[in-house]
Amino acid sequence: MDRKIISVKAEILRELRNTKGYISGQEISDKLGVSRTAVWKVIQQLEAEGYDIEAVTNKGYHLISYPEILSSGELMSRMTTLWAGRRVYYHKETESTNEDAKYLAEEGMEHGSLVVADMQTGGKGRRGRTWVSPAGESISMSLLLRPDFLPDKAPMLTLLMAISVAEVITGLHRDLDVKIKWPNDVLVNSKKVCGILTEMSAEPDYIHHVIVGVGINANQTLFPEELQDMATSLRIEKGEKVDRTALIIGIMEYFEYYYGIFAEHLDVSDFVDIYDSYLINKGKEVRILDPKGEYTGVAEGINDSGALIVKLSDGTIKTVSTGEVSVRGIYGYV
């Protein structure tokens, strides 16, 4: 699958970024098949957005620096994926990116479309809980998927996203202690930095669409008092600001890669080892809030379906499917 040009602005930004020295308006115009006037107009726009672009007669343009902002141009110019996040719908402010993605799904937007917002006014957590996503500090994004597998496989996509997020944070910030709390919270130093809300619209044997929503505490410096014991941000743990665009792009890359592997077997057998390596509950006592009665056991890892394997004190092995129960460990409620 070849990359196709979705946004001229993003492509021009990509050319500027990939050029060590200078690139002329004519070169860009030839490469992208757009007029020189169009190139010039985009350069003006980019400068207005805070990109520092040097223009030298007979040499061309040179990108000196770019602003620390989230924007669709910035995201799409740096995106290297084939489908995941290739088309970005960016909002400075929106109620909920999952709701936006649902709307795009109904409008027929393609598999892999990504909604990103700098701020959500009504961010959603699981089961209708709220998720706080302040301006300029957080990442709120929702990926629209149109899988051709059966609805009962969809919950595993949540695990794939959790691993993707964990891998990218680890890759970009080697000094951070990244863990996953089963099934899908990502923690740093035992506090939550990322929540995932997967929503599906389906018939019994046919998925209309799946939306994987991801909220990341990136650059917050302060949390409400009642959350301070449970939540943190990458910036707080790292002691410096992180590049949100790099995180988003990295997550799309990992997710696209993992999705391809997953689609072959439709189970998480290829991901058990990596998931377990992040699993904060592994080898620890967990309390299973089964509707038929609570019980405790030691979490041993996940199985090929993504269920948590729990060993009871009498040696019995139980598997806890995504959502069948809640798990309470020493780290509070999932």
Add this chain to the structure above:
Amino acid sequence: MDRKIISVKAEILRELRNTKGYISGQEISDKLGVSRTAVWKVIQQLEAEGYDIEAVTNKGYHLISYPEILSSGELMSRMTTLWAGRRVYYHKETESTNEDAKYLAEEGMEHGSLVVADMQTGGKGRRGRTWVSPAGESISMSLLLRPDFLPDKAPMLTLLMAISVAEVITGLHRDLDVKIKWPNDVLVNSKKVCGILTEMSAEPDYIHHVIVGVGINANQTLFPEELQDMATSLRIEKGEKVDRTALIIGIMEYFEYYYGIFAEHLDVSDFVDIYDSYLINKGKEVRILDPKGEYTGVAEGINDSGALIVKLSDGTIKTVSTGEVSVRGIYGYV
């Protein structure tokens, strides 16, 4: 759970219907706790809609006859259920009752709310196919459910609805040969009279809502030529018009009853016998369109999960889950 008054009009109609002789405006007023003026206004409305109501001084009102129409007043006045279809949203014409029910779901309408339309302009079948629902002849309805069980149980609701429809048609029209084609088409004389489209909005471990859409060919007298071999109406098979309101009410009664039983075990073990008694495929050869390769066998019935049990010629038993495959028997494609 007591029945609560949702529509004064429906309750007044119910009183008129349940009274053999005459009931005075004062009696109705006292019974329902509404003013006599309100009672009088509703009587006027009903007469305008075609209800023939006799009014005799010092005796009161007497319902002589009622029109053969679908209306929320007619439906709600005859509805005897506790929750299924207790609140009816009736449209003379709408694009799709499933879409309407989705909208109501987002607006927070309660479990059991029912959308009914006399005609759909964009009726939906499974997987985006179309469903024809002409004015004055068909039944198009969508029941909104908010189950508290897990999403993987929801496909079985389709089977419950199929049995409900089959039971009601059989009960009201004993002379018709009613069958179910697995998983959820209802046939009369081997032709389709009812299709069911179940749609769900869910998180991996939490159902937002389920919408069970039901389309019934009730009083059509003619089908497009390309459908004549596959589809029929109750009127065509019976040779006379059927009462659509009675069908809708009956289906709500059966579904409410079956839903209560289903909710106890969350499987269809209590329904296997009755389902199999309607199963047109039972004991017949079926062709399973498995993505891994077609095969044929003899359908033996369903199991506790609603899957079709198929015996291959070498004696092997296979179970075909809802949606895993298509089944082609001697009756065309499901």
